[in-house]
Every structure is written in C-alpha cells, then in structure tokens.
Amino acid sequence: MLVRRAAATILPHAVLVVFSAAILLPLLWVLRVSLTDKLTAYRIPPEWTEPRLDNYIEIFTAYRFADWFTNSLLVALASTLLALPLAVAMAYAFARHDTGGAPLRLGVLASQMLPPIVLVVPLFALFLGAGLLNTYAALVIAHLTFNIPFLAWMLVAFFEGEVKQLEEAARIEGATRFQAFIRVSVPLAAPGIMAAGLLGFILSWNEFLLALILSGRATQTLPVGLSSLETHRGVEIALLAAAALMAILPVFVLLPFLRKYLIKGLSLGALK
Amino acid sequence: MAATLAARDRRFGQLMAAPGLAALLLVIVFPILFTLYTSAFDFTLINPRHDTFVGLDHYARAFGLAEFGNALRVTLWFVVAVVVLEFAVGFLVALMLNAVERGKAVYYAILLCPLLINPVVVGLIWRMFLHPELGIANYVLGLVGLGPVNWLGDPTNAFWTLVAVDIWHQVSFMIVLLLAGLASLPKEPYEAARMEGAGTLACFWHVTLPLMRPVILVTLLIRLIFAVRTYDLVYIMTRGGPGQATDLVSYFIYRQAFVGLNIGQASALAVLLLLIVLVLTAWLYRHMRSLV
Numbered sequence: 001m002l003v004r005r006a007a008a009t010i011l012p013h014a015v016l017v018v019f020s021a022a023i024l025l026p027l028l029w030v031l032r033v034s035l036t037d038k039l040t041a042y043r044i045p046p047e048w049t050e051p052r053l054d055n056y057i058e059i060f061t062a063y064r065f066a067d068w069f070t071n072s073l074l075v076a077l078a079s080t081l082l083a084l085p086l087a088v089a090m091a092y093a094f095a096r097h098d099t100g101g102a103p104l105r106l107g108v109l110a111s112q113m114l115p116p117i118v119l120v121v122p123l124f125a126l127f128l129g130a131g132l133l134n135t136y137a138a139l140v141i142a143h144l145t146f147n148i149p150f151l152a153w154m155l156v157a158f159f160e161g162e163v164k165q166l167e168e169a170a171r172i173e174g175a176t177r178f179q180a181f182i183r184v185s186v187p188l189a190a191p192g193i194m195a196a197g198l199l200g201f202i203l204s205w206n207e208f209l210l211a212l213i214l215s216g217r218a219t220q221t222l223p224v225g226l227s228s229l230e231t232h233r234g235v236e237i238a239l240l241a242a243a244a245l246m247a248i249l250p251v252f253v254l255l256p257f258l259r260k261y262l263i264k265g266l267s268l269g270a271l272k
Numbered sequence: 273m274a275a276t277l278a279a280r281d282r283r284f285g286q287l288m289a290a291p292g293l294a295a296l297l298l299v300i301v302f303p304i305l306f307t308l309y310t311s312a313f314d315f316t317l318i319n320p321r322h323d324t325f326v327g328l329d330h331y332a333r334a335f336g337l338a339e340f341g342n343a344l345r346v347t348l349w350f351v352v353a354v355v356v357l358e359f360a361v362g363f364l365v366a367l368m369l370n371a372v373e374r375g376k377a378v379y380y381a382i383l384l385c386p387l388l389i390n391p392v393v394v395g396l397i398w399r400m401f402l403h404p405e406l407g408i409a410n411y412v413l414g415l416v417g418l419g420p421v422n423w424l425g426d427p428t429n430a431f432w433t434l435v436a437v438d439i440w441h442q443v444s445f446m447i448v449l450l451l452a453g454l455a456s457l458p459k460e461p462y463e464a465a466r467m468e469g470a471g472t473l474a475c476f477w478h479v480t481l482p483l484m485r486p487v488i489l490v491t492l493l494i495r496l497i498f499a500v501r502t503y504d505l506v507y508i509m510t511r512g513g514p515g516q517a518t519d520l521v522s523y524f525i526y527r528q529a530f531v532g533l534n535i536g537q538a539s540a541l542a543v544l545l546l547l548i549v550l551v552l553t554a555w556l557y558r559h560m561r562s563l564v
Binding site for chain 1 (some may be wrong): 278281282284285286287288289291293294295298299300303304306307310315317320361364365367368369371372375378379382383384385386387388389390391392393396397398400401405406407408411427440444445446449452453456472487490491494497500501503504508522525526529530535538539542543545546549550552553554556557560561563
C-alpha cells in the first residue's frame with residue numbers, strides 16, 4: 001500500500017521531469033552554441049570554451065538583423081493597431097446586439113482559420129497588379145487578414161463576459177449608445193483588449209508565409225530574414241543560434257502580461 | 273416604443289460592425305472571389321492576365337495530378353500522426369500536471385516555451401541538431417551506441433522527423449487546453465465514484481473522459497485545422513522532400529504558384545483546400561457553441 005502511494009506521487013514527477021528536459025535541453029543547447037566561438041560551435045564531440053557574446057554583436061554586422069527586427073516591429077505594430085479599433089467595435093456589436101447572428105460569427109471564425117496559402121496566392125497577384133509588392137503596405141494589409149478576425153473573435157468573448165449594468169446605468173443617465181461603449185464598456189474591457197492586442201502582435205511577429213511571398217529585400221521581416229540564412233553558403237551556426245534567440249526574445253518579454261489570457265487566446269475563446 | 277428601441281439597438285450594432293466588416297470584405301472576401309475567378313483562367317506569372325478562359329480545366333487537372341493526390345495523402349497522414357500523438361502525450365502530461373502541487377508552476381513555465389517560438393526558428397534549430405555529421409543528435413545517439421540516423425535525407429525518416437519536430441513545437445498547446453479543462457472539472461462526481469469503490473483507472477474512464485469530452489473535441493479540432501495549414505516547418509526543414517515525402521498540401525500549392533508560376537492552377541487547388549478547411553471550421557463552430 002505504501003509502495004503504491006509512493007509510486008503515485010513519484011510517477012507524475014518522473015513523467016514531468018522527462019518531458020521538461022525534452023523541451024528545455026534543446027533550448028539550452030541553442031543558448032550554449034550561441035555563446036561559443038564559430039569553430040567550437042561545429043566541433044563534435046562538443047568542446048567547452050569560455051562563453052562569449054561576440055555572436056550577438058556580429059548578427060548586426062554579418063546579417064541585416066537590425067533591419068529585419070525593425071521591419072517585423074513595424075508591420076506587427078501597424079497591423080495590430082489598425083485591426084484593434086475595427087475589431088473592438090465589431091466584437092461589441094456581436095456581443096451586445098448579436099449583429100449578423102451565427103452566420104457572421106462563423107464567417108469571422110472561418111476567416112481566422114483560413115490557411116495562409118489560400119490568401120497569399122490572390123494577394124500576390126493583386127499586389128503585383130497594383131504595384132504594391134515589396135512594400136510595407138502589402139505586409140500590413142496581409143497581416144490584417146488574420147489580425148482582424150482573431151482580435152474580433154477574442155474580444156467577443158470578453159464583451160460577453162462583461163456585466164451590462166454599468167452600461168445600462170450610463171444610458172439611463174443620458175449617455176448615447178456610443179458614449180456608453182467608449183466610456184464604460186471599453187475601459188472595463190481594457191485589460192482584455194490589451195492582452196488580445198499583444199497576442200495579435202505575437203501572431204504577426206511570428207507570421208512567415210505571407211511575409212515570405214509579399215516582402216522584398218528592404219521589407220523582409222525577421223522570420224523571412226532568418227529563413228534566408230538557411231540557404232546561405234556555409235551558414236554559421238553560432239550566429240544562427242544567437243539570431244534565433246534574439247528573434248524569440250520579445251515574445252518572452254511579453255509573456256508575463258499574457259499569462260492570464262493565454263488559454264483564452266489559444267483556445268480561441270472556448271476555454272477560460 | 274419598445275420596437276423602435278430594439279430597431280435602434282440593431283442599427284447601432286450594424287454601424288459598429290460596419291467598418292470591421294468592410295475591412296474583412298476587402299482583405300479576405302475579395303481575394304477569395306479573385307481566387308475563384310482566377311481558377312477559371314490560364315493566369316500565370318509569365319502572362320498575368322485573365323485572357324484565356326479555361327473553365328473547370330484546372331479542377332479536372334487537379335484530380336488527375338498524381339502529385340496533388342500525393343500531397344493530400346501526405347497531409348492526411350501528417351495531420352493524423354501529429355494530432356493523435358500530440359493528444360496522447362499532451363493528455364498524459366496534463367493528467368500528471370493536474371496531479372501535482374509542488375513544482376507545477378515551474379513545469380508549466382517550461383512547457384509554454386516552445387509555443388511562443390516562431391516556427392521558422394523551431395525549424396532552424398532542429399535542422400542544426402539533426403545535421404548528419406555536425407549535429408548533436410547523432411552524437412548523443414552515438415554515445416549510447418546507436419545511429420547515425422539520416423534524419424532528413426531518407427523519405428520515411430524525413431516524414432517522421434517532421435512529425436516529431438511538430439510534436440516538440442505544438443504538444444504544449446494540447447497540454448495547456450486539456451489542463452484548463454481538467455482544472456475546471458467538478459469534484460463531486462469523483463467523490464461519488466470513490467464511494468462506490470472505483471479505482472483510479474475506472475475514475476478516468478467513467479468520470480474524467482466523459483466530462484472532458486467537449487473540451488477534448490474543441491482542442492482536437494483547433495489543432496487539426498492548424499495542422500492542415502502546416503507550411504513553415506516544411507519550407508525550413510525539407511522543402512517537401514526528399515522526393516515528395518513531406519510535400520504537404522500548403523507547400524504543394526506554394527510550389528505550383530511560385531515555382532511553377534501557374535497562379536490559375538494554384539488558385540483551383542487553393543479553392544479545394546479552402547473547402548476542406550471550411551467544413552472543418554463549421555464542425556468546430558458547432559462544438560464551440562456547445563461548450564459556452
């Protein structure tokens with residue numbers, strides 16, 4: 001009996017430790033490679049040297065890392081900030097007045113689930129005709145295709161969970177519907193709106209296929225820039241490791257602000 | 273009076289939704305209609321004009337194309353493999369996490385990491401590990417007297433390597449959602465089952481599984497739809513190869529459009545993929561509504 005009980009407490013930890021190691025060891029190895037010099041990075045069996053930060057400096061001179069980073073930041077910020085007000089208003093209409101009913105909601109969900117390849121083929125042809133290829137505008141428009149439906153879908157859940165009494169009180173005191181929305185509902189939903197915005201930013205930050213096809217040398221985003229390293233002759237893995245870690249850094253910085261909303265974000269609002 | 277109030281509410285809702293809907297019409301509906309239209313023309317990047325009408329030829333050709341059949345088959349296997357394996361591993365880890373108190377926050381923080389990483393980065397770092405001579409994976413295998421394995425050079429290996437890397441990247445999605453489901457289960461049914469003398473396994477089969485059914489369905493469906501869209505890992509790790517062993521449908525359409533330059537044909541394939549995803553999404557929508 002005692003043995004069984006001991007097994008019951010040890011087994012979960014055994015599984016979890018093995019699983020955590022499988023996740024963590026590869027990431028620690030990338031960190032280790034990023035801190036070695038270029039030759040040591042390739043040595044098998046591995047050799048240990050004094051950690052150094054050279055690679056983190058060299059990605060800015062050897063590659064156009066700063067440009068990629070700035071482009072990603074620009075596109076992600078612009079598409080999220082453009083999508084947010086549109087999505088907030090639309091989500092509010094869905095939640096409070098059931099505008100469009102189930103068909104429209106299904107349409108928004110379907111827009112969000114669209115495979116990017118389905119959209120990138122026509123967007124490429126259309127931007128080619130309009131002379132928009134390789135511009136920031138093309139990337140921002142392309143990222144609106146997932147940011148608007150994602151944000152709208154997330155925010156419906158936030159507005160539906162909100163109490164209506166305050167809004168109604170404001171209406172009784174003579175506020176118009178729009179005033180009640182701006183002065184009561186939006187401030188109440190502000191934490192949710194912020195979190196949804198951060199998630200939208202991350203979606204855009206990580207997006208690859210649309211940016212790959214629609215960007216040019218000057219507008220390349222970080223994922224596209226990184227993917228081009230892989231085709232370079234004699235790619236330096238120490239540099240690659242440093243660049244990879246730098247690319248995921250912003251997302252990890254944002255994580256603490258998202259923890260509460262992550263499940264809602266991942267389950268598309270189905271779970272809290 | 274009440275009727276006019278309701279009408280005004282409705283009008284307000286329409287006004288609020290209008291700008292967002294207009295934007296969606298422009299960036300999503302219009303491109304899709306353009307795809308539908310283009311799929312009926314011989315529209316290529318050499319001659320990007322709607323001047324040669326071909327009717328349904330591209331659709332007929334799609335079904336005759338052995339490569340398209342292959343892409344659908346590879347996609348189906350890939351989706352089934354990653355969804356089933358990620359669910360199995362994910363559910364196990366979620367159950368274990370739900371059973372522990374100490375260290376839970378640490379385990380949880382660790383498992384969130386892969387989810388936040390850009391798929392391009394995931395592909396790049398695994399390519400680095402799996403390099404036949406210079407990668408750490410074969411070195412570690414060698415230490416225990418195994419390998420070396422040609423991870424991405426052999427068709428069967430490449431397919432399962434892709435599946436394994438996808439599991440590493442996405443299994444936490446299942447864990448996070450299933451754990452959220454487990455944490456919100458009521459306690460009473462378990463107490464009742466224990467009173468009747470049910471063991472751990474019986475509790476799992478007769479209490480946990482039935483109660484978790486809606487959460488499991490939604491989790492599986494969301495993951496399924498995202499798995500159908502897989503593109504980034506293929507582009508970075510295998511480019512659909514060796515041969516066409518990992519030629520998932522998104523990558524196949526990409527090749528038709530941007531390597532073959534045949535936008536008309538690619539549009540027809542995109543329409544077919546769109547239909548598949550729409551059916552899956554409608555299915556998901558029904559289950560999501562039942563969960564709320």
